[in-house]
Amino acid sequence: MHNETMYNLGSAPSAIRELFAYGMERKAQIGDDNVFDFSIGNPSVPAPDSVAQAIRDLADVPPAELHAYSAAQGLESTRAAIAENLNKRFGTSYTADNFYLTMGAAACLSACFTALVNPGDEVIVISPYFPEYRVWIEFAGGVCVEVPAREDNFQIDLDALKAAITTKTKAVVINTPNNPVGTVYTRETLEGLAAVLKDAEKTFGHPIYLISDEPYRELTYGVEVPWVPAIYNNTLVCYSWSKSLSLPGDRIGYVLVPDEVDDARAVYLAVCGAGRSLGYICAPVFFQRIIERVVDEPTNVEAYAVNRQILTSALDELGYEYIAPDGAFYLWIKALEPDAQAFSNKAKEHELLLVPSDSFGVGGWVRAGYCIAQDTIERSIPAFAALKKDYE
Ligand code: PLP
Numbered sequence: 398m399h400n401e402t403m404y405n406l407g408s409a410p411s412a413i414r415e416l417f418a419y420g421m422e423r424k425a426q427i428g429d430d431n432v433f434d435f436s437i438g439n440p441s442v443p444a445p446d447s448v449a450q451a452i453r454d455l456a457d458v459p460p461a462e463l464h465a466y467s468a469a470q471g472l473e474s475t476r477a478a479i480a481e482n483l484n485k486r487f488g489t490s491y492t493a494d495n496f497y498l499t500m501g502a503a504a505c506l507s508a509c510f511t512a513l514v515n516p517g518d519e520v521i522v523i524s525p526y527f528p529e530y531r532v533w534i535e536f537a538g539g540v541c542v543e544v545p546a547r548e549d550n551f552q553i554d555l556d557a558l559k560a561a562i563t564t565k566t567k568a569v570v571i572n573t574p575n576n577p578v579g580t581v582y583t584r585e586t587l588e589g590l591a592a593v594l595k596d597a598e599k600t601f602g603h604p605i606y607l608i609s610d611e612p613y614r615e616l617t618y619g620v621e622v623p624w625v626p627a628i629y630n631n632t633l634v635c636y637s638w639s640k641s642l643s644l645p646g647d648r649i650g651y652v653l654v655p656d657e658v659d660d661a662r663a664v665y666l667a668v669c670g671a672g673r674s675l676g677y678i679c680a681p682v683f684f685q686r687i688i689e690r691v692v693d694e695p696t697n698v699e700a701y702a703v704n705r706q707i708l709t710s711a712l713d714e715l716g717y718e719y720i721a722p723d724g725a726f727y728l729w730i731k732a733l734e735p736d737a738q739a740f741s742n743k744a745k746e747h748e749l750l751l752v753p754s755d756s757f758g759v760g761g762w763v764r765a766g767y768c769i770a771q772d773t774i775e776r777s778i779p780a781f782a783a784l785k786k787d788y789e
Contacts, residue, residue: 411528412756413437416741420750427748433777435765436750438576438624440724442700442768448642451690454684467685469678470669471651474508475689478653482692487624495655497668498680500648502612503529504672505635506570509608509652511671512664518567520608523553525577527610527727530570539567544757551580551720551729555589562597569594574613574622575597577757577764578729579722584623591629598631604659604767607632612650615641615696618705619722630657635662638688640725641696643703649684701726704767704774711778713787726768729754732761733788743787747780 410418413436420434442723455463470476476493483491499505506529510520516538522530524543544561547554553571573582582590594605609625609632613735626632637650654665672678696772712719718731730751732740735759737753744751744763754762767774 406532413528414753416752417752419745423748430776431478432748432750433773434750434769435777435782436752438640438766438768439645440640440726440768441699441770442643444455444643445691445694445697447691447694448644450688451687454690455686458686463683463686465682466679467498467682469672469682471496472682472685472689475685476651478692483653487627488535489626489655491653491655495653495665497652497654497665497672498685499650499652499672500680501645501650502635502637503533503612504648504675504677504680505637505650505652506530506608506610507533507536508668508671508675508677509635510534510539510568511564511675512565512667513606514536514539515567517565519563519565520567521558521561521569522758523558523569523571525551525754525759525762526570527572527576528756528758539715540565542566545759546578546580547677551575551578552582552586553590555586555593558590559597562593562601562605564601566597566601566605568608570608570610570741571625572610572613573625574616574722574724576613576725577727577752577754578720579725579727580616580720581620581622581723584621584628587623587625587628587713594629594631604631606658606664608635609633610635612637612640614724616698616701616721616726618698618702620723622724626653626655626657630655631659633658634666642691642694644684647681647684647687649680649688666692700771701768704769704771707771707774708765708767711781715778715782717781717785726766727768728765730763730765732763733785735761737761737763744780744784747783749780749784 416436424432473493476496480491510533514537519540519542520534521542524545531541545559607629634653639645720729734740741753751763
């Protein structure tokens, strides 16, 4: 007999994927241009030309070398290039040995939870949160504890966080810039967070790790994204190039375990062990080599900045409430009725695909991913107007 938990996960697609699949079906029925699909975080900005150039260059590498396995944790030269990039930007002194390369931020996070969690350990997430966190934490044998973000600005509610920490707390996960809200945690928030965690470490006498999930790190609109390990020593960073260089299908990312982490070597080896037990070894080597060549490539946020501007000014005019996003490419819009699912269903009647906030652990909002064509956003405005009218 198969594993029932796995069956349930496999047979119940996520709300985001379900809405995306509905959108594909609807587009086939009424035409691509008539569906305004804000459901998924697939970057609309093309990957930079340097990626295509690197792919062409690699065609000349002898096949026996090009297609060979790398070490489980990735090519040393790629990890060294990533270290150098971060050291230049953040004044750090990382080396190749601080990095474990694996398949996108998803595998990084899952490996970190598996590396850190013992049965019954608690991992705190800030709600609303990326729904897969719960899946990975529970798979690792942990308990996912939700702490709601502040309602006024969706920064971390430090008092609520403090109250939620227990002797079983092993880690806290943060995501800044944030999916689904678009918030970037301020330096003040992060310093407050570090103070709460350091205090709790003293009280409970064991490390509390901060897992910083950062696939949107470079996607910001004029605000600072502080380097989290410089603020709290016990930070592990999970990163991918899925959003920053528009390479989501190429499944490449890293876990960074800085030397400053308590028991850093043991934690790094536990990440390696988690990668081994999950089968997340030897990340796609072709794309390891690509990353080594394009690691310094800047992120193109221009198109998202324009989309953000068009959408927010239209929604201002129509009288919608939303959280002004400082980063990522999502707009968190207040539903016009308390039931977010019902509001999302109503939006569907206007061919507007908005993800209900229940999928992210809170009620009353929807998420619009504006990483889509500018033209689609412009043409979606009458649909937002009609949806508003339904509630007047
Ligand atoms: N974390 C967050 C907050 C995300 O939004 C995503 C993807 O959308 C991931 C992790 C997973 O990223 P990747 O595609 O690199 O696995």
